[in-house]
Amino acid sequence: MAVYHNWAVGVLMIITATSAGFAADLPVTFVFGDSMTEVGNNNFLRNSLAKSNYPWYGIDYEGGRATGRFTNGRTIGDIISSKLGIPSSPPYLSLSPNDDAILRGVNYASGGSGILNETGLYFIEKLSFDDQITCFEKTKEAIKAKIGEEASNKLCNRALYFIGMGSNDYVNNFLQPFLADGQQYTHEEFLDLLMVTLEKQLTRLYALGARMVVMHSLGPLGCIPSQRVKSKTGGCLKRVNEWVLQFNSRARDLLLSLNSRLPRARMMFSESYDIVYDIIVNPTAYGFKVSNTSCCNVDTSLGGLCLPNARPCRDRTEYVFWDAYHTTEAANLVIAERVFADHSTGVSPAPAPAPAPAPLSHGPPITSAPAPSRSRKFMG
Ligand SMILES: *[C@@H]1O[C@H](CO)[C@@H](O)[C@H](O)[C@H]1NC(C)=O
Ligand SMILES: *[C@@H]1O[C@H](CO)[C@@H](O)[C@H](O)[C@H]1NC(C)=O
DSSP, X not given: OOBOSSHHHHHHHHHHHHHTTOGGGOXXXXXXXXXXXXXXXXXXXXXXXXXXXXXXXXXXXXXXXXXXXXXXXXXXXXXXXXXXXXXXXXXXXXXXXXXXXXXXXXXXXXTTOOSSTTTTGGGSOOOOHHHHHHHHHHHHHHHHHHHOHHHHHHHHHHSEEEEEOOHHHIIIIIXXXXXXXXXXXXXXXXXXXXXXXXXXXXXXXXXXXXXXEEXXXXXXXXXXXXXXXXXXXXXXXXXXXXXXXXXXXXHHHHHHHHHHHSTTOEEEEEXXXXXXXXXXXXXXXXXXXXXXXXXXXXXTTTTOOOOTTSOOOSOGGGEEESSSSOBOHHHHHHHHHHHHHGGGGOOBSOXXXXXOSGGGGSSOXXXXXXXXXXXXOOOO
């Protein structure tokens, strides 16, 4: 079983191998996640308090529209999709059940959600990871009704599954002292619970046909503005970052173990902790001025989102963070670019055909930032 040091290399090789150059055969993508990857599902949940469909969100998006993305412009997922040469999938809740668009991919991500059902409960309504998988199950039924069982199985086997989950299990659960999980469990026990739950979820996705899965690592949550304000000095919370690194390491091991147990599973871990951490501690190396507070002058004691009455900073490209949780589009561009730039070291075992360079030339050149060498933490 090939284990890719870098998921982007793996994905590009798969696309190259399966599409044989036919543009019509673009990979179908199904996206699961939280506010980092949401593209507007919560807009359709009437009682959800995790929404971003108002100014100043989207101020740098096409037409300056607030779409339900939790940033000022494009998400990392939007940028990565365009690098892979595929469109961003639409929000599940925006589609009618038998919309033809489901044949091209769907985004189930929902702000405030997590691996655990109880995560983010104070947002009232959101789609937890379990809910999102249930929505995918319905999508699969609808695809089957359209194109038949054999073709729908094939489509689901060949699709790409992106997963970005777990941040809220910390930020909107374990790190909230008034919630049960933070009081009931030690971190070790909590992490065990997350991994047992994640294993069931990934196995369920596999049973529904998922083979090529890219799971994104958590970033340095101890350094996001909503956590920094808890430190006396305004610095990163070391203990939180250590927990996140443990989560990443356990999640990566879980994927490896699933790959060895589940025939034809190709689950890849996309490690971006180091990349994001480096941008935060060396902002000027990447063209940023501020990484310790957000562009929007949010009230961290009151949700930390960028509300219409808040004042965004003048130059949004100078800030790494947009609100108390989410990175700016400028930071997302650098992160996506760095995730791709890690191509250089290739795959293990030795690459068969070289990955197609073409998709990398999509999109504008991002940054003249140097690429500091780092220890590699990719799978393998
Ligand atoms: C989480 O909620 C879903 C329904 O949304 C349910 O099927 C599942 O069993 C729940 N998980 C746990 C661990 O309670
Ligand atoms: C951010 O860092 C700058 C420069 O190091 C410092 O002056 C400022 O007080 C810090 N802001 C916060 C919110 O910690």
